[in-house]
Amino acid sequence: MRVSFTVNGRPQEADDVWEGESLLYVLRERLGLPGSKNACEQGECGSCTVRLDGVPVCSCLVAAGQAEGREVVTVEGLAEYAKERACTTGACGTSLDEARRWAAKGTDSQTGEGVELSPVQQAFIDAGAVQCGFCTPGLLVAADEMLERNRNPTDADIREALSGNLCRCTGYEKIMDAVRLAAARQSEGV
Amino acid sequence: MDFLRPATWEEALAAKAEHPTAVPIAGGTDVMVEINFDHRRPEYLMDLNRIGELHEWETEDDSVRLGASVPYSKIMERLRTELPGLALASHTVASPQIRNRGGVGGNLGTASPAGDAHPALLAAGAEVEVASVRGTRLIPIDDFYTGVKRNALAPDELIRAVRVKKADGPQQYAKVGTRNAMVIAVCAFGLALHPETRTVRTGIGSAAPTPVRARAAEEFLNAALEEGGFWDNGRIITPSLARQFAELCAAACNPIDDVRGTATYRRHAVGVLARRTLTWTWESYRGSARTSKGAA
Numbered sequence: 482m483r484v485s486f487t488v489n490g491r492p493q494e495a496d497d498v499w500e501g502e503s504l505l506y507v508l509r510e511r512l513g514l515p516g517s518k519n520a521c522e523q524g525e526c527g528s529c530t531v532r533l534d535g536v537p538v539c540s541c542l543v544a545a546g547q548a549e550g551r552e553v554v555t556v557e558g559l560a561e562y563a564k565e566r567a568c569t570t571g572a573c574g575t576s577l578d579e580a581r582r583w584a585a586k587g588t589d590s591q592t593g594e595g596v597e598l599s600p601v602q603q604a605f606i607d608a609g610a611v612q613c614g615f616c617t618p619g620l621l622v623a624a625d626e627m628l629e630r631n632r633n634p635t636d637a638d639i640r641e642a643l644s645g646n647l648c649r650c651t652g653y654e655k656i657m658d659a660v661r662l663a664a665a666r667q668s669e670g671v
Numbered sequence: 672m673d674f675l676r677p678a679t680w681e682e683a684l685a686a687k688a689e690h691p692t693a694v695p696i697a698g699g700t701d702v703m704v705e706i707n708f709d710h711r712r713p714e715y716l717m718d719l720n721r722i723g724e725l726h727e728w729e730t731e732d733d734s735v736r737l738g739a740s741v742p743y744s745k746i747m748e749r750l751r752t753e754l755p756g757l758a759l760a761s762h763t764v765a766s767p768q769i770r771n772r773g774g775v776g777g778n779l780g781t782a783s784p785a786g787d788a789h790p791a792l793l794a795a796g797a798e799v800e801v802a803s804v805r806g807t808r809l810i811p812i813d814d815f816y817t818g819v820k821r822n823a824l825a826p827d828e829l830i831r832a833v834r835v836k837k838a839d840g841p842q843q844y845a846k847v848g849t850r851n852a853m854v855i856a857v858c859a860f861g862l863a864l865h866p867e868t869r870t871v872r873t874g875i876g877s878a879a880p881t882p883v884r885a886r887a888a889e890e891f892l893n894a895a896l897e898e899g900g901f902w903d904n905g906r907i908i909t910p911s912l913a914r915q916f917a918e919l920c921a922a923a924c925n926p927i928d929d930v931r932g933t934a935t936y937r938r939h940a941v942g943v944l945a946r947r948t949l950t951w952t953w954e955s956y957r958g959s960a961r962t963s964k965g966a967a
Contacts, residue, residue: 530768542700543703544718549676645767
């Protein structure tokens with residue numbers, strides 16, 4: 482069957498989709514978006530977390546056909562998504578200072594290098610919250626959604642929001658640091 | 672496999688009548704696991720996500736009609752006052768991602784003895800509203816679970832909603848697992864005080880082939896509370912009363928040994944949860960009784 486839906490703001494179509502296929506499989510194998518990770522395939526690990534009509538879900542548990550006509554945001558679209566959200570809350574555009582500091586520079590060919598990150602992605606890097614990186618995309622999507630709902634999360638709020646995401650490097654303390662950092666920067670409007 | 676995509680409830684019932692083997696999928700948190708692991712290859716998969724009314728609830732005079740697909744996250748956020756037991760149970764379901772998709776209809780359809788909603792529904796005395804092209808019927812929750820992962824649904828029927836009386840007293844829910852998230856219950860216990868009828872109802876999960884009530888324990892407690900005038904005098908539940916209630920709840924279990932726990936442990940833990948939830952709810956009842964009387 483054919484499935485048509487919006488991914489990261491762009492209309493997408495996937496053909497020859499098997500009826501029992503998951504949204505995760507369609508994203509990774511048919512649309513070339515391997516950011517959402519395939520690990521447990523049973524909703525235990527959260528590494529496939531995406532936003533489905535804004536709601537964080539495990540994409541391995543959404544039948545591809547259920548995504549028909551819906552809007553999906555994956556980790557690949559997170560920076561753009563966060564930027565648009567900032568715009569609707571009035572914090573967008575380029576500051577005078579930023580404009581003055583701007584210089585033309587090339588981006589190298591490595592994927593992701595030189596592109597803009599969402600605040601939560603930057604906080605993960607700054608706090609050293611990325612080890613092997615496999616759980617990171619799911620954590621980023623879940624953490625970003627929590628920060629959207631809750632601008633001043635307590636540690637308990639963070640733990641609960643991320644309770645469906647497993648990190649087997651067990652680097653949870655740095656992950657907590659990263660989310661706290663993102664929350665602090667968000668409330669300071671940095 | 673065929674993917675059926677009914678746009679309305681009537682279309683869904685017609686499709687289920689035409690293809691009784693069709694597997695309904697809503698949150699997908701059970702069905703997709705089975706498909707992903709090749710445990711199930713249904714001939715027809717029927718998506719219920721397009722049917723808006725399944726995601727809605729209506730609050731009537733003394734009850735809530737909860738659509739089968741209302742996600743757990745909504746129940747725990749929006750129905751805490753009306754359905755406190757079910758709201759607590761909903762909060763123990765898996766993780767935010769799962770609670771955003773899964774709902775009570777799927778728990779009932781799967782009818783796993785470990786389903787988190789069951790003890791709360793048993794304790795509250797819910798009714799399951801099921802429908803087919805032949806009509807609608809209400810199945811009392813006590814008659815719904817018929818065996819391990821078996822329920823009272825006919826092949827052409829779908830679960831439309833659950834009807835639960837608004838709480839008329841304190842309700843509690845407790846669950847044993849290795850952590851606070853992402854656990855299948857080792858065992859679970861739901862308890863509801865019903866001051867209007869002066870009864871206590873219970874529900875036990877994961878400790879018998881189906882979710883069950885501890886009927887002997889309920890009868891014992893109902894009689895003891897009545898006899899001692901507890902509902903009126905708001906006395907504290909004596910330790911011996913709580914202990915006997917706990918023992919009878921443990922005796923109502925018929926558990927197995929499995930990877931999550933032994934039968935002996937489950938029986939013991941259900942007793943502990945029964946005692947705790949009784950104490951919590953009764954203390955809350957006594958507190959509210961004192962407040963409503965305005966006593967200093």
